[in-house]
Amino acid sequence: MAVQDGSYERLRAAGCANEVAYVQACLRLFFTPRAKITDGPADLPALTVSAAPISAAPVSAANVADIARLNKVAVFLLKALKHAPADAVPAELxxxxxxxxxxxxxxxxxxxxxxxxxxRALRESGVDFVFLKGPLQQHLLYGDHFMKPSGDVDILVSPARFGQAREALRAIGYEVAGKSRSVWWIRFLGEQHMVREDGARASTVDLHHRLQQPGSPSPRDIDGFLRRKREVEVAGAAMPVISAADTLLLSSISVAKAFFNREPCAGYVCDIRASAGRLNEAEQQRVLDHAAGQGLADTLLLGLRAADVLLGATGTLLSERATRILARIDNADLFHMVMAPWLASLRWPQRRHVLWELCGREPVRYLAEAGWAASADLSRRIFERPATIGPAQGEMIKIMGGAANHASER
Structure with a gap:
């Protein structure tokens, strides 16, 4: 379910073509700081970043801030603009x-x-687990723990150890949030939110045993993410995170989820480019094979194509393979679906058509995933009571006259 704040309507009314182009140019500058970037897909406007101002047309700092916040790329802009002329950066921005x-x-x-x-708590309880996303992944991708705000800790465990992990977290003060106690959350979303009140701030854990919402293809082997884990050192402790190949897959899963929910997702697309950019051709082929084994080949291609339309094609094996996915959506529309999905002019494909493509046009796989989604929807209607959706406590910080808020990575 898409969660929108008031910025959607305001940005839709404003149009924001210049601001969207400005953010895109900054992201391209972030990934190629020494290059003058004027090339891109033929049906996207050319952007010039480097010696020339990022945008010749005036931009609204408030709208740029909203677009960057909603896409979780504000820190990318901050770093990119260090390579831009001073007059390319509005003072208030x-x-x-x-x-x-x-x-x-x-x-x-x-x-x-x-x-x-x-x-420490999960290790002492003997639970096999791995951290997802968050500051640990950001450091591996960008050498910086602080690229995107993370308001909670995401953990993946085997479905068989889900209850044990939940009890281990309860032992250190976490309790299941009321909204995530239902069958829909546990069975179909495959996660529960757990919260520990700690004085002025609440600590939140998202405990997962699945990695995709109903309506999109799910990985065939969840336990494989645990078997392939690697460790990173934090404050003298070795902490488990998912493998490089699985990081690329998980980022693509997040793009597919955002695409179905019609939410902005440039931050995840940047993670895809950062992950894929580290691979040589042999490693790229292994990632393609790995994705196929997980039943996520076309989910990966969607993420890769999104990276190409947003950040420019790379001419690699991955870029060549990505061109075929959702070919009926032109590059300009896909670009705006990634960065500005609030635009009323977008011609969104029907979700069942997207699911058909992401299932590799395999009838049996498609029927299984569509049936699972229908069961999930029925469960949600039965077990979930309608509620007004609003920001969680501490999740959003109002800034710039109410134009933009600080939202955590989800």
Missing amino acids: AGWLDGYRRRTMSMNAACIGDSIAID
Whole structure:
């Protein structure tokens, strides 16, 4: 279910073509800081970043801030603009980006502290687990724990150990949030939110035994993410995170989820480019084979094509394979579906058509996934009571006259 705030309507009304192009140019500059980027898909407007101003047309700093926040790429802009001329950065935007970075550092530092305590508790309970996303992944991809705000800790465990992991977290003060006690959350979403009140702030854990929502293809072998894990050192402790190939797959899963929910997802697309950019051709082929084995070949291609339309094609094996996925959607539309899905002019494909493509056009797989989605929807209607959706406590920080908020990575 898509969660929208008031920025959607405001951005839709404003159009924001210049601001969307500005954010895209900044992201391209982030990934190629020494290059002048004017090339891109033929049906996208050419962008120039480097010696020339990022945008010749005036931009609204408030709208740029909203677009960057909703896509979780504000810190990318901050770093990219260090390579841009001073007159390319509106003064009020520079101030907002600096404040966003400071809040991200505070939030992620707390998240790392929570992760260390959770790591200790689960190890002592003998639960095999792995951390997903968050500051640990950001450091592996970008050498920086503070690229995107993380308001909670995401953990994956085997379905068979889900209950044991939940009890281990309860032992250190976490309790299941009321909304995630239902059959729909546990069975179909495959996760529960657990919260520990700690004075001025609440610590939240998302405990997963699945990695995709109903309506999109799910990995065939969840336990494989645990078998392939690697470790990173944090404050002297070795903490488990998913493998490089699985990081690329998980980012693509997140893009597919956002695509179905019609949510902005440039932050996940950046993770795809950062992951894929580290692979040589032999490693790229192994990733393609790995995705096929998980039943996620076309989910991976969707993420890769999104990276190409947003950040420019790379001419690699992965880019060549990605061109065929959702070929009926032109590059300009796919670009805006990634970064500005609130636009009323977008011609969204029907979700069942997207599912058909992501299932590799295999009838048996498609029927199984469609049936699972229908069962999930029925369960949600039975067990979930309608509720007003609003920001969680501490999740959003109002800035810039109410134009933009600080939202955590989900």
